[in-house]
Amino acid sequence: MSTSVTALTLGGLDKLPVHARRCVFWEIDPAVAADSHDFSDPVFEKEAWLSTVMLQWGSCGQVAMVEDRSAGCALYAPPSAVPRAGLFPTSPVSPDAVLLTTLSAEMPYQDTDVALQLIQAVVADLMRRGVRAIEAFGIRKDPPTSPLPASGSMTLMERIGSPRRSPQPAASGCSPELCMIEADFLEDVGFKVVASHHRFPRLRLELDRxxxxxxxxxxxxxxxxxxxxxxxxxxxxxx
CATH class of the missing domain: 1.20.5 (Single alpha-helices involved in coiled-coils or other helix-helix interfaces)
Structure with a gap:
């Protein structure tokens, strides 16, 4: 079984895994998603966001393929281009870092090295572009003391302080558990916690030769x- 990892292109958006193509957990402000009557096509919204970032900033993703099948993907961008980046209790992202938002391996490739190959491709790409560090908001999947809704007008800090508030699914069916990277995995591949939190730590990987x-x-x-x-x-x- 041979795995290939290539940079995401405007003409290759259909190579993204099914969930990644419609997931707008990071790309749409949850308050906007909750209040907008026009938010009915998450695939269109995701493709519009990817196109904008690629045209304005450059490559923002890596896609893993196994025998012409999508095996996983990684997405990253300047934090200023990620609406949800400023809503965490461990925000903001450091000004010299690019934010890694998505890193996932699809079934049945979750027990292979697909995720490792993806992070290596991200590191190689950003080092070539002179980026100093990668940061990511990880998730601890131990039972949380309070849920984090994926949409709504409250900030993350307010939601964490409201344990009786039940989670509300995003328009695309997204949630922190589905759409965030496990903090343990990030630590395993070399990220270090720079802002601690019981549920949503912010981690950083220094990029050097x-x-x-x-x-x-x-x-x-x-x-x-x-x-x-x-x-x-x-x-x-x-x-």
Missing amino acids: DHLWKEDVERALDQLLAAAAMEMPTRILTL
Whole structure:
């Protein structure tokens, strides 16, 4: 099974996984979504947002494909282009960072290295463009003390302070659990918590030349160890 990861293009939006194509959790201000009578086509809204970011800023996504099937995607943008970025208790994103909003692997590829290949592609792209750091709002999926609705006119801080308020689904069926990146995964791939929160920490990955160098060395070492493990029984038998 061969996985390819390529930059998202205006002509390749149909390669996004089904949920990612209609998810506007990050791209539409929840107050606007709740009050707007015209918000009936999340696919159109998502494509409009992606097109605007790509035309104004450049590449903002990576797509993983396995045998012509969408296996996952990563999306990222300047925080100023992400309406929900300013609504978290751990906001704002640092001014020198790009915000990673989406990183997901589709079934049945969740137990493969698709997510790792996606984050490597994001890092490589942003390093080439001189970006200093990537930040992301992670989610801790332990039972929360209070829910976070995906839409409505209240700010996130107000919602967290209102434990009796029940979650309201976004127009696209989005929710923090479906649309945010697990904080544990972010920490596993090198992100560090820079703003702590029991539910929505903000994490940061510094981008420097040593980062990819270390990844290359570790990957090469793993390959050498794997090759040595495969050759060892043969050598024993030939003694």
